[in-house]
Amino acid sequence: MAPSPSPSSTPTRSTLTLRVNGEEHTLSVDHRTTLLDALRERLDLTGTKKGCDQGQCGACTVLLDGRRAVSCLQLAVAAEGREVTTIEGMAEDDRLHPVQQAFLDLDGYQCGYCTPGQICSAVAVIEEHAAGWPSAVTEDVRPEAGPPPLTAEEIRERMSGNLCRCGAYVSIVQAVARAAGTGAGRPAEGAESTEAAA
Amino acid sequence: MTTTTTSTRTPAEPKGSVGSAHTRVEGRDKVTGTARYAGDIPFADLAYGWLVLSTVARGRVSSVETAPVLEMPGVLEVLHHGNAPRVDRDFNGLMGVPPDPTTGLFQDDRVPHMGWPVALVVAETPEQAREAAETLVVNYEAEPHDVDFSGARPDAYALDGHMPAVTEKGDLEEQLAASAVVVDAEYTTPEEHHSMMEPHAATARWDGGRLDVLDSNQGATWVQNDLAKLFSLDPGAVRVRSEHIGGGFGSKGLRAHQVAAVMAATVLQRPVRVTMTRRQMFSLAGYRSPTTQRVRLGADADGRLRALEHDSLNLTSSVHEYVEPSAGVARVMYDADAHRTVNRVVRLDVPTPTWMRAPGEAPGSFALESALDELAEKCGIDPIELRVRNDPERGPVSGLPFAGRNLVACFREGARRFGWADRDPRPGLRRDGRWLLGTGTAAASFFAGAGPSTARVTAEADGTFTVRIAASDLGTGARTALALVAADALGVPADRIRMHIGDSDFGPAMIAGGSMGTRSWAWAITAAAGELRERLALSGDVPPEGITVRSDTTEAVRALAQKERHSFGAQFAEVAVDPATGEVRVRRMLGIFAAGRIINPLTARSQLVGGMIWGISMALHEEAVRDSGSGGLVGADLAGYHVAANADVALVEADWIDDPDPEDPVGIKGIGEVGIVGAAAAIANAVWHATGVRHRHLPIRPDRVLLAGTATGTDTGGGADA
Numbered sequence: 001m002a003p004s005p006s007p008s009s010t011p012t013r014s015t016l017t018l019r020v021n022g023e024e025h026t027l028s029v030d031h032r033t034t035l036l037d038a039l040r041e042r043l044d045l046t047g048t049k050k051g052c053d054q055g056q057c058g059a060c061t062v063l064l065d066g067r068r069a070v071s072c073l074q075l076a077v078a079a080e081g082r083e084v085t086t087i088e089g090m091a092e093d094d095r096l097h098p099v100q101q102a103f104l105d106l107d108g109y110q111c112g113y114c115t116p117g118q119i120c121s122a123v124a125v126i127e128e129h130a131a132g133w134p135s136a137v138t139e140d141v142r143p144e145a146g147p148p149p150l151t152a153e154e155i156r157e158r159m160s161g162n163l164c165r166c167g168a169y170v171s172i173v174q175a176v177a178r179a180a181g182t183g184a185g186r187p188a189e190g191a192e193s194t195e196a197a198a
Numbered sequence: 199m200t201t202t203t204t205s206t207r208t209p210a211e212p213k214g215s216v217g218s219a220h221t222r223v224e225g226r227d228k229v230t231g232t233a234r235y236a237g238d239i240p241f242a243d244l245a246y247g248w249l250v251l252s253t254v255a256r257g258r259v260s261s262v263e264t265a266p267v268l269e270m271p272g273v274l275e276v277l278h279h280g281n282a283p284r285v286d287r288d289f290n291g292l293m294g295v296p297p298d299p300t301t302g303l304f305q306d307d308r309v310p311h312m313g314w315p316v317a318l319v320v321a322e323t324p325e326q327a328r329e330a331a332e333t334l335v336v337n338y339e340a341e342p343h344d345v346d347f348s349g350a351r352p353d354a355y356a357l358d359g360h361m362p363a364v365t366e367k368g369d370l371e372e373q374l375a376a377s378a379v380v381v382d383a384e385y386t387t388p389e390e391h392h393s394m395m396e397p398h399a400a401t402a403r404w405d406g407g408r409l410d411v412l413d414s415n416q417g418a419t420w421v422q423n424d425l426a427k428l429f430s431l432d433p434g435a436v437r438v439r440s441e442h443i444g445g446g447f448g449s450k451g452l453r454a455h456q457v458a459a460v461m462a463a464t465v466l467q468r469p470v471r472v473t474m475t476r477r478q479m480f481s482l483a484g485y486r487s488p489t490t491q492r493v494r495l496g497a498d499a500d501g502r503l504r505a506l507e508h509d510s511l512n513l514t515s516s517v518h519e520y521v522e523p524s525a526g527v528a529r530v531m532y533d534a535d536a537h538r539t540v541n542r543v544v545r546l547d548v549p550t551p552t553w554m555r556a557p558g559e560a561p562g563s564f565a566l567e568s569a570l571d572e573l574a575e576k577c578g579i580d581p582i583e584l585r586v587r588n589d590p591e592r593g594p595v596s597g598l599p600f601a602g603r604n605l606v607a608c609f610r611e612g613a614r615r616f617g618w619a620d621r622d623p624r625p626g627l628r629r630d631g632r633w634l635l636g637t638g639t640a641a642a643s644f645f646a647g648a649g650p651s652t653a654r655v656t657a658e659a660d661g662t663f664t665v666r667i668a669a670s671d672l673g674t675g676a677r678t679a680l681a682l683v684a685a686d687a688l689g690v691p692a693d694r695i696r697m698h699i700g701d702s703d704f705g706p707a708m709i710a711g712g713s714m715g716t717r718s719w720a721w722a723i724t725a726a727a728g729e730l731r732e733r734l735a736l737s738g739d740v741p742p743e744g745i746t747v748r749s750d751t752t753e754a755v756r757a758l759a760q761k762e763r764h765s766f767g768a769q770f771a772e773v774a775v776d777p778a779t780g781e782v783r784v785r786r787m788l789g790i791f792a793a794g795r796i797i798n799p800l801t802a803r804s805q806l807v808g809g810m811i812w813g814i815s816m817a818l819h820e821e822a823v824r825d826s827g828s829g830g831l832v833g834a835d836l837a838g839y840h841v842a843a844n845a846d847v848a849l850v851e852a853d854w855i856d857d858p859d860p861e862d863p864v865g866i867k868g869i870g871e872v873g874i875v876g877a878a879a880a881i882a883n884a885v886w887h888a889t890g891v892r893h894r895h896l897p898i899r900p901d902r903v904l905l906a907g908t909a910t911g912t913d914t915g916g917g918a919d920a
Binding site: 030032033037040041044045046047048049050051052053054056057059086087088090091096100101103104105107109110111112113114115116119152155156157159160162163164165166167168169170171172173 | 221222224225227228229230231232233234235237238240323324325326329392393394395396397442443444445447473475476672673674675800801803804805807808809810811812815835836837841842843845848849850851
């Protein structure tokens with residue numbers, strides 16, 4: 001939906017309202033501002049990361065109306081009227097989203113920079129799969145076949161828009177599988193938490 | 199052929215925190231997006247700097263047309279060689295070498311390579327800075343450039359780096375002539391880029407007469423020291439903080455962005471952030487030089503080496519001598535009656551290469567461990583047995599004893615778990631539908647050292663303990679590992695430890711590099727914690743301000759006896775090759791390492807597996823292609839430069855054998871780099887086993903596989919020099 005011209009619009013700026021993680025923010029933005037930069041530089045939601053700024057790495061992945069999108073390739077003015085969900089909106093108060101908890105428990109990361117994008121993607125992957133969306137490795141793509149088993153191969157394919165240079169893919173696949181409740185991938189050993197004093 | 203890997207054994211339950219799996223101390227911050235990286239920290243009045251890079255590969259800047267850009271909305275300043283603050287680059291930095299040449303940006307009109315920084319545009323918003331930077335006209339007097347790297351360069355010369363350029367003993371030609379079997383082959387590896395997910399970013403500001411830099415780096419005190427020297431400041435007048443780092447891999451030292459940010463903050467007297475764009479990183483962030491390596495092996499019929507020569511050539515820039523010491527790996531791995539290694543360089547009009555994960559060992563092990571596999575084939579000996587027969591008792595060049603060399607144990611354990619005993623050594627025999635299958639193995643090693651560090655440990659009145667050390671957690675898990683080490687040294691549970699790292703105000707400490715970070719920092723923390731524990735034993739009362747003990751390991755580290763100190767490992771890979779498309783898939787990998795005491799199995803496994811995935815990426819994907827005409831890279835971004843994605847990685851497992859270093863207070867050796875070493879060779883050797891054709895040039899691209907074809911049965915053919 002295109003934003004309706006408001007009195008405060010100029011040829012290079014518009015005032016718009018962004019709905020992020022259920023909260024509305026009204027701000028005046030340069031038309032060149034990407035959704036990514038609006039989140040990071042204007043709303044101080046820096047959990048969404050800039051890895052390449054050209055749609056190649058997935059670090060800036062957010063959910064737009066529940067579907068994943070790379071926010072570096074979205075203009076902020078084009079996001080008005082849409083529901084934006086970022087990594088900051090995944091947990092409910094102190095309770096982590098099951099995907100976040102699985103990444104934490106199974107060490108599905110190292111440096112953590114791609115992690116917010118991985119988690120946003122993973123949340124959407126689980127929903128896309130449950131809704132019966134096929135992937136490039138799905139054998140039977142007929143609608144009546146229903147969702148394919150969420151195998152490790154399916155998860156790898158569906159998560160390949162998010163690069164992780166540290167190479168945490170093996171645990172990422174395990175974390176997505178655990179969160180999806182399928183048990184795909186090899187279970188990791190239990191880990192004690194050292195969070196208390198962090 | 200086995201299709202599964204035997205699962206992990208259950209280790210004995212360790213006492214204390216070290217040795218048991220712990221999730222990351224900062225894990226919750228990372229999965230909720232609240233961990234602030236260098237580019238995430240807000241400042242009132244922040245200005246944004248955007249670098250402008252040269253569009254010629256050699257020449258001079260004749261003019262910078264700043265006037266129109268300064269008229270653009272929001273533009274505050276354009277810095278270039280005509281107006282930028284001066285810096286002093288006449289020093290050796292904390293790493294013992296001159297600072298990277300790009301730290302001398304804007305000092306003169308010379309352009310030594312494509313993508314050299316020629317200006318910085320500073321504006322009120324990132325959009326304004328970017329548009330102004332893209333608008334800025336810079337005129338050049340271009341000169342002819344030379345970027346063509348090859349093994350035939352007549353202007354190559356031997357160069358010492360952190361090790362001597364040349365080592366030799368015995369008469370190589372005589373021993374080769376006396377050998378029953380000879381391997382003589384050339385191997386090449388391409389230009390490779392670190393490509394960590396977080397681009398380099400720094401915010402500089404003057405705060406009460408002190409320069410405060412929020413950065414993403416591998417050593418806060420390193421960057422602090424070098425920045426102070428560069429700007430002729432007292433080190434105490436500079437503070438560098440680097441709390442969370444989105445990967446480093448050797449690239450995150452002092453570079454153009456911090457220097458540009460400090461210049462602009464000084465000129466404008468307000469906070470300025472400079473972030474490299476992904477494309478800029480391909481010329482400003484360093485990279486691994488391409489290599490051309492020749493390996494000659496001569497052996498008796500039973501595989502015992504009589505002659506070993508490893509000659510490596512890499513490129514460096516016209517403004518810095520960097521050596522990628524690929525021949526160094528042969529000085530550790532195998533002995534021979536005649537033994538010669540040499541590292542050479544050639545200077546070209548290219549950006550300056552630098553350390554990248556396992557510098558030397560990563561490309562060097564590809565050549566040497568591929569050559570060993572060729573020798574095993576020619577001798578008709580199992581590749582593991584060949585390595586066992588040639589396992590030296592002392593350093594082949596140094597003659598020094600090894601401080602633990604458990605390589606053979608790694609091979610034995612790995613062979614058992616991988617199912618190596620069932621392997622038919624003949625190539626080109628196994629099929630799975632359209633796929634040809636093969637397995638391969640290779641050895642890994644990386645230097646295990648320690649650097650001087652200081653640490654402070656405080657007993658707080660509330661019963662907790664605070665550790666302060668200028669360590670860097672690049673994603674290695676160092677912060678968590680150090681908390682476990684501190685807990686055991688103090689005899690308390692890990693949840694009583696508060697870790698503060700990444701701040702130059704904590705005092706000198708080793709960088710996160712050379713697989714030495716965690717070991718060096720753990721040493722200092724152990725020393726301080728031990729003394730604190732003694733003090734607390736004398737008097738249990740802790741005053742409100744706490745009791746603090748500071749340690750400095752300079753003397754202790756210097757007192758380490760001269761030995762051959764290394765981590766070792768055995769890499770195994772199973773590949774599938776589609777001869778119709780040339781596609782190579784790694785179906786599974788197993789790495790077994792002897793790498794000292796493992797502090798946190800959860801994060802250690804992640805790091806070793808990550809290194810092995812770098813090996814997959816190196817073997818099959820990564821290649822930066824330089825265009826002779828322009829002198830720049832073709833497709834300098836993450837689409838043109840492919841690093842392994844999730845779908846490229848199947849089953850990768852890492853494990854270790856018990857191998858504590860008795861001369862380290864905690865038993866650590868280091869695990870940061872050994873995971874990549876030998877991994878590409880194991881994959882290339884598996885491709886030979888699948889197809890019967892040797893691939894001596896990385897990456898093993900589909901076109902190379904197609905051109906090389908296959909050799910079936912025992913007709914093994916020659917090599918693929920595509």
